[in-house]
Amino acid sequence: MATMNMLQAIRDALDLKMADDDNVVIFGEDVGYFGGVFRATDGLQKKYGKNRVFDAPISELGIIGAAVGMGAYGLRPVPEIQFADYILPAYDQIASEAARLRYRSSGEFFAPITIRTPCGGGIYGGQTHSQSPEALFTHVAGLKVVMPSNPYDAKGLLISSIEDDDPVIFFEPKRIYNGPFDGHHDRPVVPWSKHPASEVPEGLYRVPIGKAAVALEGSELTILAYGTMVHVAIAAAQESGINAEVIDLRTLLPLDEETIVASVKKTGRCIVLHEATQTSGFGAELATIVQEHCFYHLEAPILRVAGYDTPYPHAQEWDYFPGPARVIDAMREILETA
Structure with a gap:
């Protein structure tokens, strides 16, 4: 067991799955050399190379469109949308292409995509960096929508999502990346170091999708x-x-x-x-x-x-x-x- 906050647990899940499966690739805005705006992918490009962890242009539609093609080709892409507020330009690719690919091809092609995106407020990000658009995706048949609340679940659910053959929207509440808060101000309710769910197994494990x-x-x-x-x-x-x-x-x-x-x-x-x-x-x-x-x-x-x-x-x-x-x-x- 190791003590982790949610960011560390997410990074650990990505690291383990990249080591476990050569078909897992990570890309998005600033996720490569910079390691992501929240550092969720920090160090992964250096470890796995620029062919498997790479930066993408500022085009959410292009990022997800490319991920759909990668998934159909046989890869397991994990694209990052830097903030959930900016996922709407990619909505057509998600709802019309990724969610339907397995059904419209009668199972010949899949879209095993895990779209990671930070959501919600808590960082004084204003109107364009703080929204919670989860309801827009729960209305789309063919998608799976996940939002963990703690490091243990975040790691286990992310591993399950990457291994799933259907597209998953993996929302990460940025307000609790480093610890849970009380809802009034920035004071943690319980530091992650003392929170039960901060004890995270070091190896691969799965938390089942669809279980509360x-x-x-x-x-x-x-x-x-x-x-x-x-x-x-x-x-x-x-x-x-x-x-x-x-x-x-x-x-x-x-x-x-x-x-x-x-x-x-x-x-x-x-x-x-x-x-x-x-x-x-x-x-x-x-x-x-x-x-x-x-x-x-x-x-x-x-x-x-x-x-x-x-x-x-x-x-x-x-x-x-x-x-x-x-x-x-x-x-x-x-x-x-x-």
């Missing part, structure tokens, strides 16, 4: 969260003393409905928590699933706690984030409902 985890056991209500918001949910439960159960979805598509339903049936109450704007966010899908499968077990309406329906603020981003205070208010409201 119970991040915190409880009986009074269920909070469904993913990425950074898992830590916010846990902090809210600890600060309030409310016996909440926190489900870390880990994978948004395919979604582990079984774990969600089992938890909500047990607690009878559900809060959906995500950083992205509320309207048409992934939380709406979660609330619908809970209503469809748990209606007769619910003791209160499902509540959503999410980002505000405004363009992403720059100076006020820590007020924009759903923090423990907003989650605690929702928990108290839902418990007061008979």
Whole structure:
């Protein structure tokens, strides 16, 4: 075992898979010599050469279009989109080409692509470096969408994603690259060095795509969260003393409905928590699933706690984030409902 933060775990997964499979290639803006804007690929070009780790022009459409061709040819490309905000120019290649290739070719060709991209706020990046566009991709059949909340899951899920024959959008919450935060400011909730999930096996291992985890056991209500918001949910439960159960979805598509339903049936109450704007966010899908499968077990309406329906603020981003205070208010409201 080794103690790692999320960035180190991601880099370790990439290193191990490149050593394990010569078909794995990494490319994107500044990922080669510079090692990526967040240093997730630091040292990999020097170790594996410029043919397997290389820089790409500032063309997200071109990056993903090239990755589709590489995947069809037999490689396992891991392209990086430097910030999730800039993934939209590549959306047509992702939704129309990568997601459909296996189906439109009757299984003759595959798109085993893992698209890594940092998402969410926390670095004062403003409107063009802080968005959470995951809901745009959970609507696309043929894709898999992953967002880990800790180093252990990040490494295991990234290895599983690279080995998967379908395209995976691998969202990395940049706010917790170096440690989980409390939602109010830059103070860590728990330093990674003392966080249980920072203990990461040194070799290859897999965390299955499509399986959620119970991040915190409880009986009074269920909070469904993913990425950074898992830590916010846990902090809210600890600060309030409310016996909440926190489900870390880990994978948004395919979604582990079984774990969600089992938890909500047990607690009878559900809060959906995500950083992205509320309207048409992934939380709406979660609330619908809970209503469809748990209606007769619910003791209160499902509540959503999410980002505000405004363009992403720059100076006020820590007020924009759903923090423990907003989650605690929702928990108290839902418990007061008979």
